[in-house]
């Protein structure tokens with residue numbers, strides 16, 4: 001059985017591109033990430049199609065609104081069959097707790113497996129300058145990331161999205177049952193693209209990641225299937 005720790009990011013806005021890549025990767029990859037770009041252009045049919053192919057889906061729509069609205073939105077997304085959904089931890093404890101509780105209640109009512117709910121802590125695109133401009137100069141950003149992770153856990157969420165640099169301390173603080181999903185993965189020799197805080201696949205797993213989100217290193221490879229196989233080979237004994 002394929003290693004589910006590899007999640008391939010489908011950052012396309014065209015359904016045919018999705019089908020081509022998923023078909024090309026075949027049984028090598030089980031998990032796919034559908035983000036805003038794809039979901040807003042192709043819609044729910046892409047989740048349906050992936051599920052019909054026996055794939056798992058991380059629906060990365062990063063909800064952030066008042067508690068009732070986020071909880072309702074997540075319950076609607078759950079009916080599509082996604083396996084992981086997410087919200088912004090900056091929406092606060094009450095929003096996260098309401099979202100997690102309602103999702104569990106709704107899944108139990110429908111007799112379906114509840115999707116995992118994870119939180120974005122601080123977006124990795126936020127640099128120190130952005131951070132200061134938002135008025136948080138006095139708070140070390142790394143400390144805030146861990147605070148959000150612990151708040152998410154306290155609210156009943158299953159895990160967080162974290163840069164490779166943050167996963168080790170989150171793992172230490174939140175324990176082994178907390179999911180850590182890590183983007184910014186770059187195999188040796190691949191382009192960095194616009195990522196700045198990057199990690200090798202094996203290092204990210206070693207630092208505590210449960211799932212690796214990989215986009216361009218697979219999508220833009222001359223041979224995407226081989227690129228995926230190389231990553232799986234690198235982490236297979238970890």
Ligand code: C5P
Nearest residue numbers: 009011123124183184213214215216217
């Ligand atoms: O192409 P690449 O491997 O950089 O793609 C990484 C994926 O993970 C993209 O879909 C990107 O939006 C997403 N992501 C990220 N950094 C975050 C959160 C999500 O790169 N902090």
